[in-house]
Amino acid sequence: MSQLSNLCLTASINTSIPDLSIVVPIYNEAESLPKLIEAISQTLQENCLNYEIICVDDGSKDSSTEILRQMASKRHDLKAIIFRKNYGQTPAMAAGFKYARGKAIVTLDGDLQNDPADIPMLLAKLEEGYDLVSGWRKKRQDHAVTRLLPSKIANWIIGRVTGVKLHDYGCSLKAYRNELVEDMNLYGELHRFLPALAYIEGARITELPVRHHPRRYGSSKYGIWRTFRVVMDLLTVFFMKKFLTRPMHVFGFLGMISFGLGTLLGIYLTFVKFILAQNIGDRPLLILAVVLILTGVQLFSFGLLAELLMRTYHESQNRPIYRVREIVSNKNED
Secondary structure, three states, X not given: OXXXXXXHHHHHHHOOOOOEEEEXXXXXXXXXXXXXXXXXXXXXXXXXXXXXXXXXEOOOOOOHHHHHHHHHHXXXXXXXXXXXXXXOHHHHHXXXXXXXXXXXXXXXXXXXXXXXXXXXXHHHHHOXXXXXXXXXXXXXXXXXHHHHHHHHHHHHHHHHHHOOOOOOOOOXXXXXXXXXXXXXXXXXXXXXXXXXXXXXXXXXXXXXXXXXXXXXXXXXXXXXXXXXXXXXXHHHHHHHHHHOOOOHHHHHHHHXXXXXXXXXXXXXXXXXXXXXXXXXXXXXXXXXXXXXXXHHHHHHHHHHHHHXXXXXXXXXXXXXXXXXXXXXXXXXXO
């Protein structure tokens, strides 16, 4: 190790609060884990970055847990968070965000397909004033039919639904400002929608092409069975983006339409019954009118309940409905 690297490492260890936190979810990555930690630390030390590495073991079934324990007990720059069982990548990233102390946070996968050498480039872009810099695996080293094509379709759909158009939502290599992730609560499979969630919080987002290497160890943890969960979470993100602070606008609007149509049908049937003296008891329109009126009342009630839940959600967490980027003033305040 060069003298410059030694000085950088010493400065990193002696500083209580790091400038950068690296969050790495780990699940059955025993073969790649030592090489990954070494590659990350080498890159950051060469760039004189004050950092910490947080590896979250998501209930690995191989020797990843033991390897992580041994490495964390010997290294000053590594913290191991070990789950009791496998919860998924979203909880792993949420735990990493919770324990991260750095002013900036970078996430990447533990399989060595993301290149740690790209981290300084993402941080430099972050310093230009962005809140989130997302990696784009422009030359992705995955199977064209089973991975690339579904990914392109998913990225297009997610971009259209959320309004945040990125080439590669699935790339784990991303850089965030710490204050941004503090405002985001992750559930389900929401880790893949982090740019969309950040956009809801008013973040400035960009993406950069990054390197992507073929998988050297193990096998992919993703399968087609995740598609259903992704679709459900996409609908959740869409609703949060559009109606998080005003759910009555969607439920109330639909309720008014349903109730209005049912009422019009009811007026028409009343006219037919009493003015035209025709029987309406066996008409499907009567059933439709009743269903529309009841549906309208229910949707309106759902809107009121959703409004109460949203108020509880924001007030219980002392969560404001706005985000301040900066305050500019030439007046000195005590």
